[in-house]
Amino acid sequence: MALIETEKISKVYTLGGGLAALDGVSLKIEQGEFVAIMGPSGSGKSTFMNLVGCLDSPSTGRYLLESVDVGDLSRDELAGIRNEKIGFVFQGFNLLSRTSALENVELPMLYSNVPATERKHRALAGLKAMGLEGWERHHPNQLSGGQQQRVAIARALVNNPSLILADEPTGNLDTKTGSEIMALFVRLNREKGLTIVLVTHESDIAAMSRRIIKFLDGRIVSDEPVRQP
């Protein structure tokens, strides 16, 4: 059973002159894979990520997440799936400002009715696992970029999702911090078997994954496993 299975999904934006941003993409991603998605801007990779992340619904085609067809779900049902099954990591971190690291990590649990004490307990544990012990009370503007991204990863992991979607997670970081974050993803994938789909346009970042899919003009142009050194 594939974790992600798309059958000829397309996304057409009527505002963009009816151009298909995504044109009949069929793809399977299994549980425990680490996939890097590459492609120039406008290639459809962001649209693909939005669909896979249940932030948007395909115009045509089917998308099965854990064998559940999410194409026909309502906004609120999609929100529920995002909450339970998907963790997002963004290029710009997207943490709530003026809110402590701890509360940022607690955020997804606010929307899944986790009791306050358990919420705090899990968030503290999550931050500790990211090596952020002692930084719980700090606000995002008091943290370095790498620390902020680790808070974001802790937030993505806190509801034990089946899938992590990372949209250029190293884009706003220097090379050293970027590779630290990537090492973190590799470790999460190897040790915990977490499925990770990551968008990047840096080939050395993509090389740390196990499978690289390249997009161009809304289609997949190559899909190859990474040769492990």
Add this chain to the structure above:
Amino acid sequence: MISIPSTLKISLRALRVNKMRSSLTMLGIIIGVSAVITMLAVGTGASAKITEQISTMGSNLIIIVPGSTTSGGARLGGGSQSTLSRDDAEAIKNECPAVAEVAPILNGAAQVVYGNQNWSTGIYGTTPGILEVRDWPLASGRPFTDQDVRSATKVCLLGQTVVDNLFGGMDPLGQIVRIKKVPFTVVGVLARKGQSLVGQDQDDTIYIPVTTAQNKIFGRSIPGMVRSIMVKARSKEDLDAAERQITELLRQRHRVGPNQEDDFTVRNLTQMMQVAEQSTMIMTLLLGAIASVSMLVGGIGIMNIMLVSVTERTREIGIRMAVGARSWDIRLQFIIEALTLSLIGGMVGIAIGIAGSKILSVAADWPTVVSPLSIFFAFGFSAFIGIFFGFYPAYKASLLNPIEALRYE
């Protein structure tokens, strides 16, 4: 679904971030609520004052005055005819079951002298029943009796104003005062009653037996006739019945034909009271309505700020949606934020309104009554405004597209 305490925490934090903006927005509601509370307090106070003044006249009171008379085609107006007699008063008391007590009145103004002091005041010739009719207790001494009336004794009861002006601190009981040069013994002093509805000093009064008034003071009046008759009905419910019975009895006694007008007028004090109450109520409602407009303006202020807030926090909304906030979670967050603004504003407004009413009643010497109902109304109205004016911005926020919201700079 997000829990209410968590939402409340988020809302309070958001309001704290923009302290100045939040307090200015609240100010709109504060001004509105305190205006409503104060205006209603002023109106209710006025109405309570009027009711109190009317009730000092005596409760369940009916006043009968003679009708108008026509002399050579010119109508002379109410009370110009002498149609009411002491016997009428006696008959009303004996024959009307809804009537509790009756007092005929023969009154006029006269000069009163005590020692080297003099004072002009209203002299009322009446019967002992007047004290019950007007709910007027004595401060000291005794009332005059039916015996005093029968034998036209020269005794009198003094109102407080008369006592103050003639005796200036001395005890008037047993002293002799001269009314129109006729010596009267003071047997009792009336309790203080204060101003009447029309601002007349009710304590500027002397009560004497009606027969004495007829014989010694107002000698020119027709024997046995009185200027008016005051009647106390048994209860508020009996007022209409009493009025009917009196009219019927007097028409019969005065031999008024079936097609003729009454030669007397029966006035019911409760009707006056109802009219007065109605007019103050209209005033209260009017004041309240004007003040409510400012509350409405405050509500629009809340909506305005909430709309700005939703736009400013588009990215935050996007993040919340990405991690799983449903439409209702977002909506609840903004509604609670608006509600918090309006309720805190409402509570501060209620406090200021109560304080303002107190200050007004002391400074402007205007009685104010803050009724629990007006507090309840103001609180409920501000809650309603928070929900009503918070809903649209909250709804707008919940409809945002998460992808676009996340990209919003």
